[in-house]
Amino acid sequence: MPNKQSIVLRAATIDDVVDLLYLWQAKQAVRASLSQSNIPKTEKHVLGDQIANWLADESYLIYVGMRGAQMAGYIIGHVGSFPLGLTIRRIGLVVDLTIDGHIYSGGLGRSLCRVLWHWFDEKEIQRVMIPLLGGSAVEEAFWRSLGADYDRNIFWMDI
Amino acid sequence: MIRRATAEDAEVIGELWLKLVNYHQALDVDLPRASRDGASRYAQRVNARLDDPHSRIFVAEEDGQVVGYVLGVVVDLVPDMFVQERSGFLADIYVLDEYRNRAIGRALVDALIEWFKSQGLRYFEWHVAVANDAARAFWYSLGGRDSMIRMRYDLFEESDS
Numbered sequence: 001m002p003n004k005q006s007i008v009l010r011a012a013t014i015d016d017v018v019d020l021l022y023l024w025q026a027k028q029a030v031r032a033s034l035s036q037s038n039i040p041k042t043e044k045h046v047l048g049d050q051i052a053n054w055l056a057d058e059s060y061l062i063y064v065g066m067r068g069a070q071m072a073g074y075i076i077g078h079v080g081s082f083p084l085g086l087t088i089r090r091i092g093l094v095v096d097l098t099i100d101g102h103i104y105s106g107g108l109g110r111s112l113c114r115v116l117w118h119w120f121d122e123k124e125i126q127r128v129m130i131p132l133l134g135g136s137a138v139e140e141a142f143w144r145s146l147g148a149d150y151d152r153n154i155f156w157m158d159i
Numbered sequence: 160m161i162r163r164a165t166a167e168d169a170e171v172i173g174e175l176w177l178k179l180v181n182y183h184q185a186l187d188v189d190l191p192r193a194s195r196d197g198a199s200r201y202a203q204r205v206n207a208r209l210d211d212p213h214s215r216i217f218v219a220e221e222d223g224q225v226v227g228y229v230l231g232v233v234v235d236l237v238p239d240m241f242v243q244e245r246s247g248f249l250a251d252i253y254v255l256d257e258y259r260n261r262a263i264g265r266a267l268v269d270a271l272i273e274w275f276k277s278q279g280l281r282y283f284e285w286h287v288a289v290a291n292d293a294a295r296a297f298w299y300s301l302g303g304r305d306s307m308i309r310m311r312y313d314l315f316e317e318s319d320s
Contacts, residue, residue, distance in 0.1 A: 117314055130310040143310050149189070150289040154307035155298050158282045159247070159272050
């Protein structure tokens with residue numbers, strides 16, 4: 001039987017960095033198994049510093065889902081901009097959404113997205129971009145179920 | 160003939176960029192539209208990058224006119240939580256419709272690759288609209304590999320439903 005203790009959503013704090021890093025690295029391992037392409041290497045201490053910077057940066061939002069004292073997932077959003085000359089100037093970016101696959105967390109991804117959409121809406125963001133590693137069928141299906149559509153392929157070439 | 164862009168080319172490149180945006184719009188109405196003064200803004204951006212050591216713009220000239228261009232930049236592509244490595248980013252490429260299938264696009268890319276190599280880069284990236292089948296075929300033929308997908312979600316659609 002899954003543990004259905006309720007999950008509490010809250011804004012991340014500096015005390016969450018260790019747990020955020022743990023979930024991040026677990027996801028990177030899954031991603032590495034999906035693709036041998038140019039996945040960048042993670043420097044854990046650099047990432048920790050970066051998350052700390054994001055927590056203090058108003059253009060980022062980090063929200064976590066907690067089951068008791070255990071972090072069940074998180075979402076990181078960012079407000080960025082399109083290049084000059086296009087009608088849409090400011091966009092929302094889902095930097096990362098990670099759910100711990102080892103514990104029951106039904107609906108947590110959607111709940112975290114609702115928080116982020118509300119934050120984007122407050123900032124008058126109309127369009128949100130979600131970059132995904134190619135071959136992430138489960139992630140693609142999740143975002144499509146929310147109503148997201150395919151926008152661009154990101155290509156690369158060794159020279 | 161492929162050559163490096165000059166200030167005299169900026170306005171034409173702005174017009175080519177507008178055609179590129181309109182081409183994408185014809186493929187997918189949800190892709191970004193050009194603003195009313197988008198072409199002139201882009202021309203200003205071109206001018207600002209002509210002397211930028213981290214940018215390079217090449218144009219294709221045929222029959223005495225500029226018929227295509229490519230814009231590349233040297234950037235740190237990976238988010239800053241990862242180990243940084245300078246890499247290339249091909250921001251825009253366009254060839255006039257009536258000059259396609261003459262290997263002009265390939266020649267523009269080759270010129271940019273040579274410049275990327277001269278900058279000591281190992282790889283470069285670029286984005287292709289998912290709806291742009293012709294471009295995807297072009298890039299696959301050149302040896303490009305798609306590594307990521309970018310999805311989009313329009314928030315106002317949710318509030319309308």
